[in-house]
Amino acid sequence: MLPELGHFALVLALVLAGLQAFFGIVGPALARDRWVAATTSAVAGQFVMVATAVGILVYAFVNFDFSVLYVAENSNSALPLMYRVAALWGAHEGSLLLWIFLLAVWTLAVAIAARNLPERFAARVLGVLGVLSFGFLLFTLATSDPFRRLLPAAVDGRDLNPLLQDPGLAVHPPVLYTGYVGLAVAFSFACAAMLEGRMDPDWARWTRPWTTAAWAFLTCGITLGSWWSYYTLGWGGYWEWDPVENASFMPWLVATALIHSLAVTEKRGLFKSWTLLLAILAFSLSLLGTFLVRSGVLVSVHSFAADPSRGRFILAFLGLVIGGALALYAWRAPLLKSNVGFDLLSRESFLLFNNILLVVAAATVLGGTLAPLIADTFGQPSLSVGPPYFRPTFLLAMIPLLLLLSVGVHANWKRGRLEAAARPLLITFVVAAVLGAAVVFGAYGGRHALAIIGIGIGSWIILSSLLDPLDRLRRRLSLSRAVLGMTLAHIGIAVAVIALTGVESYTNESDIALAAGMSAQVGGYDFKLIGTEPIEGANYSAIRATVIVSRNGQAITTLYPESRTFWVQQQTRKVAGIYNRYGTDLFIALGDNLGAGRWSFRAQIRPLITLLWLGPLFMALGGALALSDRRYRMARATARAGVTGGARGEAY
């Protein structure tokens, strides 16, 4: 009975999303204030219905209701509780429901915060969000109903994909999706502005915190995914330029451009139509990502089973949303001209170059991701585009971007005067270059020119970003959270750059064959196999190896890499043994029984990899800090009072 109620709740949610879209978009257009007011009620109703559906599906998972097909396919009576809940997003139907639920959460949050916005504008934002909810709900009900019954019920379930039975993967999809879906809010703010045909002077200030929040979630989500693949896939990789990784990375690049262009729009009223375009692009890329993952058109680690009807539906929805938004843009953007000038070396210019480089980077990633599809479509030989293409092209856009970042943070709005900052910039540049060379030659042996550049650039960004905040502290001036957040995020990207440089240039890896008592040397560390033993987990059997790692005869740690075979699907998954020593990971994964008492292992020494997870964390925390800045709360208070303010706030 309950699953039918869940299905019914989704149908009601669809109707309410339709009403939300209708009232929100048509109400303001026809100036019907009652319709406008009804939008919020539709939002609340839709949220309750979607939450009910999610609750019912979780209940079915927790209580082993194998008469629901989706539960039977993705759960099992031996599956621990935590993974029974996480199994909700273990496959296509549930992930889609999660997507819809998160969209409903964002929409509800917007509706609550929008009580302080002009009524008609808020209704338009909610209306556009309603269109998106409607599309996804229709998609779910038409092609991917998670409540489909399995009659007679299965005796036991087919179990959750063993790769997903991991704490890292339990949290990665919700966080990533929260970021993906959050970009829909920026998209809706952009569409609402275009529907109004004018951009309120406070528009950018309203949009910024939402965009920053979505971006911060996206940053965390991508990093969690990378971290998970690093320690569970058994090959020790953290980024392979896989199509699905790219699908999450492209919206991130464009969202990064968007939060910078929003700064210009807020502070100077410039780049208005460009900001709108970026908001459309960022969300379009996140929809495109969904299409690529769900339709199975691309070959990837993450693709779910292909279903052409789903692919066609998403493609049509994608065309409708992107096409509609771009048509609206072509029609309305010319109304939003701004005629303010700025100098070549002003902050505006630097942010413009930041935007161009980020969009170019996103475009090269998009090109490489879609090339195999395009080649197939035109009957060319099948291609595979991998790291050899992505790495150099991506660096090409990133190196100038990072160099400009160090200088750009010191540029003033409007005026192109950099003289005051020239001396400290030069000094920090020299210090950073010396530091880069010292680290490379001193600590690791100077084999890589790129390593000096990477560590040099990273150090320069850190030093240069700290100049202004330290100067303000010394003069006992206040520091706004926005400036602190920006500084922290910039330091985060620098930390990530340094980490990437270290990992890429100085990783030592080797596949080795060991028998008990034997040892092998990798990157100056000795890995000695003590032995292997079978062990039993909650729903798997495993082989666990005991490996002692030592350096110069000094034992450092004992690692226990495992190879787990899950009972139901008879699938094997590795759990690497990892020990972190001063930011360097000593990594060992257990391979196969080679016969003759030997086992294969993959051993890796990855310097600085800890920083690779810390950098993005700093970025996300920086975003969180910036969006808690008081001027966003002030903006709400003034908007409520009906005052439209000019440039208030700090120099940032």
Next chain:
Amino acid sequence: MTPQRRKRLYLVLGIVVGVGIATALALSSFRENVTFYFIPTEVAAGAVHGDQSFRLGGMVTTGSVHRVPGSLQVSFLVTDFKHDVPVTYTGVLPDLFREGQGVTVHGRLDGKGVLVADEVLAKHDEKYMPPKIAGTAPVSRGGS
């Protein structure tokens, strides 16, 4: 030309030149770094030129996996049920590498028509068949 316009002209010129260079470099890098993807029938038909590296997709022939006991070197046949290509690989195989299942291998042909692999990928799905043989593609990695 007013100074304002001149500045804007420089800016636009700079952007055009920059984006142009980036596009040119991306395209040339693309041409040099793209890998072709073949199935055994295409390899048998001579699609591979010289020591060009490429990806081979197919199924691991049942009973063809051989290993010298205790060594990391393994050999197996990749088939599309019309032709076979022998493969050798030294290293850790991915978790889902199994006889009778789909696999993608990257490497070069040696003089005797044996593919010397530097990377072996297998799909996290027992129903997987490589593209051209069926429809979808690979997932778990083992490379060196």
